[in-house]
């Protein structure tokens with residue numbers, strides 16, 4: 260059996276697990292506060308376990324899960340064990356009934372412990388751990404045919420203990436970085452720039468548009484002026500080269516396997532790690 264560890268409790272598109280060694284190699288040796296405004300599954304923060312961290316995401320249901328795990332771990336585990344153990348013979352029907360329940364709660368904006376447990380259950384039982392919503396913001400990913408437990412209790416407890424020392428917020432990345440200053444380390448892993456410029460990948464019902472990428476690049480320049488250490492990852496595309504090239508930043512190109520990709524022929528790719536120090 261796997262040892263319990265502090266770690267991601269959801270599988271997340273664009274998760275940075277396979278880049279951890281390259282990220283660690285390029286980290287500043289010392290820094291004050293750690294900022295991660297696009298936290299997703301949190302592969303990087305859970306690898307580094309910084310003492311003084313702020314994590315943020317625009318996805319309120321995801322952030323609700325972080326907050327509930329931090330503040331109500333016993334109740335979270337009771338809820339998720341109850342949901343897991345009622346799966347029965349027909350996993351498929353059960354999954355879709357849980358998805359309906361989750362969406363009903365989302366519509367009523369019930370960001371509570373039950374929503375957090377449903378969120379993690381759906382993440383572990385949906386196709387590829389994708390978080391995809393329709394135009395109304397409702398979760399619409401199909402079942403992955405698994406009946407596995409959604410989490411490891413001991414790991415969730417250790418993760419909860421770590422999160423007690425972390426500031427957690429939900430909102431836009433720019434606002435999350437408003438207090439970042441000299442000597443702070445800001446790790447920026449936004450939704451990817453499209454490989455094909457006509458297809459913008461959408462993580463939220465708003466999506467992350469060309470304008471969002473331009474706004475992020477302006478923030479990167481501003482954080483540089485403020486004296487922050489910045490590290491940003493993205494696809495190695497022309498847009499990213501236009502936004503960050505020729506500014507004196509260090510751009511490393513790294514090879515990756517793409518885990519979540521609808522095109523099975525396109526599972527290898529290149530990413531960039533851009534540092535301003």
Ligand SMILES: C[S@@+](CC[C@H](N)C(=O)[O-])C[C@H]1O[C@@H](n2cnc3c(N)ncnc32)[C@H](O)[C@@H]1O
Nearest residue numbers: 271273274275297299300301302317431432448
């Ligand atoms: C590539 S994922 C981050 C993956 C993460 N590094 C990991 O290891 O799992 C990008 C995240 O940015 C979030 N996001 C999208 N638009 C945002 C915005 N305007 N402000 C903050 N977060 C945003 C998405 O909800 C998503 O979780």
